[in-house]
Amino acid sequence: MLLVGFIVAIGELVSFNHEKIVLPASGERMGRAAITLSTSDPAGGTMLGVLREQGFEETDRDGILLNGDIPLVIVSSLVVPEVEYKTPSEPNPYPADYDGIAASLGIDYYVVASRHWARSGQPSLTVHATGNFGKAVFGGRRAELQFVPPNPMRRVFQAIQRVPPHGFQVSLEATHHSPTQFRTPMFFAEVGSSPRQWTDVDVCRYLVGAILDGLASRDEVPPAIGFGGGHYCPKFSVKERDVAFGHVAAKYAFPELTEELMGQMSVKSGSVQTAFVEDSVKGYDKKKVEVALKKLGIEIVVL
Numbered sequence: 001m002l003l004v005g006f007i008v009a010i011g012e013l014v015s016f017n018h019e020k021i022v023l024p025a026s027g028e029r030m031g032r033a034a035i036t037l038s039t040s041d042p043a044g045g046t047m048l049g050v051l052r053e054q055g056f057e058e059t060d061r062d063g064i065l066l067n068g069d070i071p072l073v074i075v076s077s078l079v080v081p082e083v084e085y086k087t088p089s090e091p092n093p094y095p096a097d098y099d100g101i102a103a104s105l106g107i108d109y110y111v112v113a114s115r116h117w118a119r120s121g122q123p124s125l126t127v128h129a130t131g132n133f134g135k136a137v138f139g140g141r142r143a144e145l146q147f148v149p150p151n152p153m154r155r156v157f158q159a160i161q162r163v164p165p166h167g168f169q170v171s172l173e174a175t176h177h178s179p180t181q182f183r184t185p186m187f188f189a190e191v192g193s194s195p196r197q198w199t200d201v202d203v204c205r206y207l208v209g210a211i212l213d214g215l216a217s218r219d220e221v222p223p224a225i226g227f228g229g230g231h232y233c234p235k236f237s238v239k240e241r242d243v244a245f246g247h248v249a250a251k252y253a254f255p256e257l258t259e260e261l262m263g264q265m266s267v268k269s270g271s272v273q274t275a276f277v278e279d280s281v282k283g284y285d286k287k288k289v290e291v292a293l294k295k296l297g298i299e300i301v302v303l
Contacts, residue, residue, distance in 0.1 A: 031108040033152065033215045036073040036186075038095065043115035043191050043198035048074065050201065050208045064105070070215060071105050073098075079112055080177050081139045093181060094139065102184040109149040109185040111156065111211055116192025124192045125164055125207055126232075127157045128173035129247050129269070131180050134256035139178030143256070145264045146178075147185040150223035150244035150272075156189050156214030157240055165203050172237045174229070174250035175265075185268075225249075225265045225298075227289050228278025235278055235303050246270060251278075254285045259292040266298055276303045 035051070037044035056065040056072045065072040077095035081087050088094055098110060116126050131145030140146070161170050179186065191197050191207050198204075226236045226248040236245050246269020249257060266272050275298050277289060293300050 032069065032106050034071040034073055034102070034105065034107040034110050035113055035211060036075065036079070036096075036098070036110050037113040038075050038077060038079050040076060040078045041115050041198075042195060043204060044113060046199050046201060046204040047113045047191075047208050048072075050205045053205075054208065054212065064101075070212075071107065073101055073107075073110070079114060079179070084137050085135070087136070087139045087178070095179075098179070098182045098186070099184050107184060109152060109187075111152070111215070112186055112188045113208070113211060114188050114190045115198045116190035118193035121194045122192075123165070123168045123197050123203075124190075125160045125168055125170045125210075126173050126188075126190045126192065127153050127160070128188055128190075129153070129175045130177055130186070130188065131175045131247065131264075131268075132178070133175070133249060133253040133261060136178065136180070138176075140180030143258070143261060144180040145175060145247055145261070145268050146180045146182060147268045148187050148246045149185040150246040150269050151220055152214065153187040153246070154221065154240055154244035155217040155219055156187075156211055157237075158219075159210035159213040159217070160189070160207065162210075165206055168203070170237075171232045171234070172240060172245060172248070174226075174231050174233060174248045174253070176231070222274065223270045223272045224274045224276055225269050225272050226276045226278075226303075227254075228281040228303075236276065239276060239303060243274070243276070245276075246272060251281065251285070254281075254288070257288065257292075259295060262289070262292045263296055266296060272298065274299045274301060276301050278303055 039045055056067040059066050063074045075096045079095050129148035132140050136142045164170050189211050221244050224243040224245055226245050228251055231250050247265040275293050279302050
């Protein structure tokens, strides 16, 4: 399976405030990004209004808006199914034919602008790759990871970190949920963790601004994968200053980890050469990871 280009179209984006962010019609292209969202997602609906404010306009294709060189792909189905173990059979592929759309529009990767849910209700802004290390609880396929673009995800994460709204935690998350099956790389940029934040226009405006600012950046660092820690990744979040994480396997995923899945983590994160393993990983888990990574020819760095 071929891995398509990862890096975004560049432009002048300078503000996350209420002023319109102007995107270029063209420029030196190192890969083309698209934003996608669902109108069934309350955060997606809020961000759709913000994106229209920022200049995304209708095209002759239903569900496709455009601002400069960046398409906005609007889908009606939830990107991630709400019901456990029940991925809808229609549309097929669910939630849209993202690969077909990418081929027709020349898209190299997607940023999924989405809600984030957490039982704690903690206001948060997160980014993460998608995939299932074990069972497909919320869509996708069992033991399958989605292609992810590490550097674009890092650029958006860095933009989110600059001046987040008061009281909001910003975090890289471990790989989880669907989609898993598309050849076109994607990652999620989320606002959470409750309906109050999903419908907060100012917070959603900040996230949209961070996404657009990230898409304009040229910054490039080596990609990497990560092992260990909890669902939220404080050590890897800090390490993002130096490397761009693709897939991250939290400790709770270790019982499902196989050499094949670790190979997917590498290949689907851009064929990375380095893996960071948290020093809290001990015993059998550490040995399993080390043996598989050495077979795969991936350098191991303990963090």
